[in-house]
Amino acid sequence: MVLREKDLPRAERAALAVDLRAILADVGGTLIVAGPDPLGGDAVHLPAAGPYPPPTHGLVGRSCHHQPELNRLTTEHYATISPVWPTKTKPGYGPPLGPDGLRKLVESSAVPLLALGGVETPDQVTACVEAGAVGVAVLGALMRAEDPTETAATLTSAYVEAVTPLLTQTRHGGTGSPREGLRPTVPTQGSSLTARSGHGRPQPPTATSNGRPQPPTATTEEEK
Numbered sequence: 001m002v003l004r005e006k007d008l009p010r011a012e013r014a015a016l017a018v019d020l021r022a023i024l025a026d027v028g029g030t031l032i033v034a035g036p037d038p039l040g041g042d043a044v045h046l047p048a049a050g051p052y053p054p055p056t057h058g059l060v061g062r063s064c065h066h067q068p069e070l071n072r073l074t075t076e077h078y079a080t081i082s083p084v085w086p087t088k089t090k091p092g093y094g095p096p097l098g099p100d101g102l103r104k105l106v107e108s109s110a111v112p113l114l115a116l117g118g119v120e121t122p123d124q125v126t127a128c129v130e131a132g133a134v135g136v137a138v139l140g141a142l143m144r145a146e147d148p149t150e151t152a153a154t155l156t157s158a159y160v161e162a163v164t165p166l167l168t169q170t171r172h173g174g175t176g177s178p179r180e181g182l183r184p185t186v187p188t189q190g191s192s193l194t195a196r197s198g199h200g201r202p203q204p205p206t207a208t209s210n211g212r213p214q215p216p217t218a219t220t221e222e223e224k
Contacts, residue, residue, distance in 0.1 A: 002045050004034045014039045032061065046076075063116075065093075070109050080137055081105055083117025084128060089140040093117070099127045106132035122158030129162035 001024060005013055017039040021031045032043040036051055042058035048069045054060050054076055064070050064079045073079060085096050096118065097105070106113050112135075115128035120141040128136050138155060145151035 001029055002032045002034055003039070006034065010037070010039075017041060030059065032059065045080075064105075064113075067105060067108065070105060073109075073111055076111055078112045078114060078134075079109065080116040081109075081113045081133075082115075082137075084115045085118025085120075085124065087117040087140065088144075090117075099131045102128065102133060103131040119155075122154060125155050125158040126162040129159065129166070135159070 001020065003013070003017055003020060005016060008016070017031060017033060021041065023029075024031055030043055031041055032045045033039050033041060034045050034047075036044055036046060036055050038044050038057055044055065044057055044059070045061040045063070046054060048063050048065060052072065053074055054062065056075070060076050061078045061080065062069075062073060062076045064073070064081050065083075070079065070081075081097070081102060083090075083093050083096050084098065084102050087093060102113075102115055113133050114135045114137050115131070115133040116137040118140075119125060119128065119136045119138050125136050136155070136159065138152075141155070142148045142151055
């Protein structure tokens, strides 16, 4: 989960971070703070504009939107790429990459990518996984849902169904994995759509980490 609320004073924002970490601990989640200040934690998500070089934390992500921004990545552990589809949350950003554009950026990226922007349906989740994204980041689909829990469960199920064939092929020596070294996974509790990888960069002390830090959950928010 990504905490934004950048308009709050730091003290209030830090207190909110404490409360959210306690909630996420029950489902094995990780709180990632938007901006370079981790607010007492060890995970941040940075905008494309900076800072460069990125701070040294256990988990560092960055928002990217095209190849030049991906080319600037150095020690980041993951990046979001957006918008994949037109987004109601931040209209006007684009043009949308679409699954084909997403696939091209995944293939050229040095870090795992999470698909972001306009992901609202199970078919879109599946298309993102098939394009090679290690996970999806969702905001509007949950915020606008009449039943956010049901929507999260539906999107999570679509993610599990999409990654299962890739995991099976990888375990049997096939070539179905969207990127070598990536091991997508979904927690058994909560609404996270996440993925793990084995690139071996430093990782935060979470129950779900394995080899490389855990990218953010499905409820992460766009950083433009």
